Amino acid sequence: MQLDSLQAISPIDGRYRTQVEALSPFFSEYGLIRYRVWVEVEYFLALCQIPLPPLADFPAGKVPMLRQIYQNFEIKDALRIKEIEATTNHDVKAVEYFIKEAMERLELGAYSEWIHFGLTSQDVNNTAIPMSLRHATEQVYLPLLEELTQKLATLAQQWEAIPMLARTHGQPASPTRLGKELMVFVERLEEQLGLLTQIPFAGKFGGATGNFNAHHVAYPHIDWVGFAEGFLAEQLGLKRSRTTTQIEHYDHLAAYSDALSRINTILIDLCRDVWQYVSMNYFKQKIKAGEVGSSAMPHKVNPIDFENAEGNLGVANVLWHHLSSKLPISRLQRDLTDSTVLRNLGVPMAHTVLAMRSCLKGLGKLELNQTAIEADLAQNWAVVAEAIQTILRREGFPNPYETLKALTRTHQAITQETIADFIDTLDLNDALKAELKAISPMNYTGV
Numbered sequence: 001m002q003l004d005s006l007q008a009i010s011p012i013d014g015r016y017r018t019q020v021e022a023l024s025p026f027f028s029e030y031g032l033i034r035y036r037v038w039v040e041v042e043y044f045l046a047l048c049q050i051p052l053p054p055l056a057d058f059p060a061g062k063v064p065m066l067r068q069i070y071q072n073f074e075i076k077d078a079l080r081i082k083e084i085e086a087t088t089n090h091d092v093k094a095v096e097y098f099i100k101e102a103m104e105r106l107e108l109g110a111y112s113e114w115i116h117f118g119l120t121s122q123d124v125n126n127t128a129i130p131m132s133l134r135h136a137t138e139q140v141y142l143p144l145l146e147e148l149t150q151k152l153a154t155l156a157q158q159w160e161a162i163p164m165l166a167r168t169h170g171q172p173a174s175p176t177r178l179g180k181e182l183m184v185f186v187e188r189l190e191e192q193l194g195l196l197t198q199i200p201f202a203g204k205f206g207g208a209t210g211n212f213n214a215h216h217v218a219y220p221h222i223d224w225v226g227f228a229e230g231f232l233a234e235q236l237g238l239k240r241s242r243t244t245t246q247i248e249h250y251d252h253l254a255a256y257s258d259a260l261s262r263i264n265t266i267l268i269d270l271c272r273d274v275w276q277y278v279s280m281n282y283f284k285q286k287i288k289a290g291e292v293g294s295s296a297m298p299h300k301v302n303p304i305d306f307e308n309a310e311g312n313l314g315v316a317n318v319l320w321h322h323l324s325s326k327l328p329i330s331r332l333q334r335d336l337t338d339s340t341v342l343r344n345l346g347v348p349m350a351h352t353v354l355a356m357r358s359c360l361k362g363l364g365k366l367e368l369n370q371t372a373i374e375a376d377l378a379q380n381w382a383v384v385a386e387a388i389q390t391i392l393r394r395e396g397f398p399n400p401y402e403t404l405k406a407l408t409r410t411h412q413a414i415t416q417e418t419i420a421d422f423i424d425t426l427d428l429n430d431a432l433k434a435e436l437k438a439i440s441p442m443n444y445t446g447v
Contacts, residue, residue, distance in 0.1 A: 012350045019357055020350040026136035027346020030078045035128035036095045037077075038070040042235045044099075044115055050222065058111060069102050092121035118207055118214040122334070126248040127203040129342055131236050133256075134201040136349060142193075144356050145263070149189045151363050152270075156182035159368060163442045164282070165376045165383070172380040174387075175445050178282075178373070185270045189263065196259040200239035203232055204248035209333050246334035250327035257324040257348075264313040264320070264352060267359060271306040271313070274362065278303045281372040286365045305362030312355035319348035377441040382414040387439045388423070395432065416440070 008014030025031050045063060048055040077098070085094035100112040116124075160179035165172055205228045207213050212224040225242070232238040241248055277283050285303065323345070327338055385404040392400030407422055408414055423436045 010347070012347060012354070016350075016354050020353050022140050023136055023346055023350055023353060026132040026140075027349065029082075030075060031132055032128065032343075033078045033081050033091075033095065034070060034073045035132045036092060036124050037073060037081075037099060039124050039127050039131070039236065040095060040099055040115055041066055041070055043119070043231065044111075044117075046227070046231045046235060047114055047117060050227065052114070052219065055111060055114060058108075062106060062108060065106050066103075066108070069099060090121070092116075092124050095124070118212070118218065120208045120246060122247045123205050123207065125339070125342075127205055127232065127236055127238060129345065130201040130203050130238055130248075130253065133253075133345065134237060136346075137201075140353060141349065144353060144360075145189070145193065148267075148356050148360055148363075149186055149193070151360060152182050152189070153186045155363065155366070156180070156186060162368070162370065162373065163377060163445050164373050165380055165441065172383055174383055175377060175441050177445050178368075181273075185266060188266045192259065192263045192266065196256070196263070199255045199259060200252055201237070201256075202241050202248065202252040203236065203238040204241050204244045205232055206244055209246050210244040245330065245332070247330060247338060249330075250338065254324040254328050257320040257327075260348075260352060261317045261320040261324070264317050264355070267355065268310055268313045271310040271359060271362075274366070275303050275306045275310075278306075278366075280376070281369055282376075284367045284369050286367055303362065305358045305365065309355040309358040309362065312351040312358065316348040316351035316355065319344065319351070323348070374442070380414075380441055381416055381419050382408045383441055384419060384439045384444055387444050388419075388436050391432075391436060392426075395428070397426070397428075 005014050005017050008017070012020055045066065048058045051058070081094045081098045084097050085091050088094050088097070096116045099115050103109055103112040103115070156179040158179070159182070160177065162178040163175050164178045164181070166176040167173055204210065207215060215222070215224045229240045229242075232240040239252070274283070278285065323341065326341055330338060385408045389400040389404040392403070412418070420437055423433050426433070
């Protein structure tokens with residue numbers, strides 16, 4: 001671990017940096033600056049395509065060079081922008097000046113005043129941020145979620161036929177199958193993924209108060225609304241929010257935050273269930289040579305991956321909830337509270353990614369302890385009472401529920417022999433008694 005990681009205040013940039021560094025190009029200060037440069041350059045090139053009269057002669061051969069400003073953007077470029085910002089005390093204006101410097105070097109200085117033409121800083125921020133979020137989702141989050149879902153599906157298939165005692169209210173209940181219980185989470189994740197992918201990444205683009213005032217006064221005959229919607233959709237991959245104030249209304253971003261929070265809640269549920277199965281000895285955990293489970297108890301192998309995941313998912317959800325409840329609220333046409341909050345967008349994503357990696361690691365260490373699962377079933381023959389009373393109902397037997405209740409709520413142990421002896425006392429034909437005796441906790445698992 002490097003010294004700067006040891007001195008980091010946030011564990012995301014300290015202890016866990018290597019596990020979430022794939023998010024750095026999207027959510028770091030460097031990443032935000034690069035995406036701002038990206039938006040400004042592409043906006044300028046879109047103006048050339050209208051073309052605005054002063055840009056009609058912009059040399060097409062210079063387009064690739066101009067795009068290289070953000071395509072080849074390096075840390076030294078971000079440092080130069082921060083240096084300019086130290087004078088301007090305005091982050092987006094510093095980006096504008098940086099691009100103008102680059103255009104001078106490319107002998108395009110005659111066109112440089114069209115950088116940031118008619119825009120306010122939020123036209124840049126409110127497109128740069130959702131674009132970076134979209135890329136982070138596509139390149140980091142979704143592949144990881146799909147890997148986790150596929151891992152669960154693989155385990156569900158592998159353990160599809162393993163009968164397991166279910167527990168409702170913590171008490172023994174009608175048996176189930178281990179694979180099916182994992183498929184519960186697969187289906188839930190897939191359903192929420194479907195909802196998540198329906199949420200558009202939206203951006204605001206309309207000038208100082210959302211009305212294209214400066215654009216319209218300069219060029220009243222241009223369809224600036226159509227231009228902006230085409231620019232966001234085709235160049236930036238965003239849906240334009242049409243009627244806005246100075247800032248994006250963030251309703252779609254709020255929905256996105258809530259969707260990720262719901263997925264995280266499902267994963268918390270998964271982590272707690274698997275943790276419980278480990279505690280019940282249904283799973284053992286693969287041991288890695290040299291690892292220590294407890295500083296005092298040498299025998300311990302703790303389910304720390306699921307505990308780590310649960311903790312980070314909780315932290316992430318607190319922040320996702322804050323984003324979804326705060327961002328859509330702004331005083332009149334604009335206040336600055338959204339700006340500082342948006343700078344934390346990568347934090348809940350990092351805790352989410354960290355948690356999913358921990359969950360994947362934990363799932364990869366599980367080893368089925370079928371002996372313990374079968375022993376639990378064998379000790380809970382009372383759970384077949386539901387099956388017996390249901391068949392007795394089918395046959396018109398009087399008071400079957402009450403009859404089985406009287407048998408199973410005694411303090412004596414209910415065993416296979418107890419059930420068989422009880423069946424023999426019933427006034428039933430031999431074929432029906434054989435049908436009832438064939439039911440066991442191991443095969444009473446439904447469909």
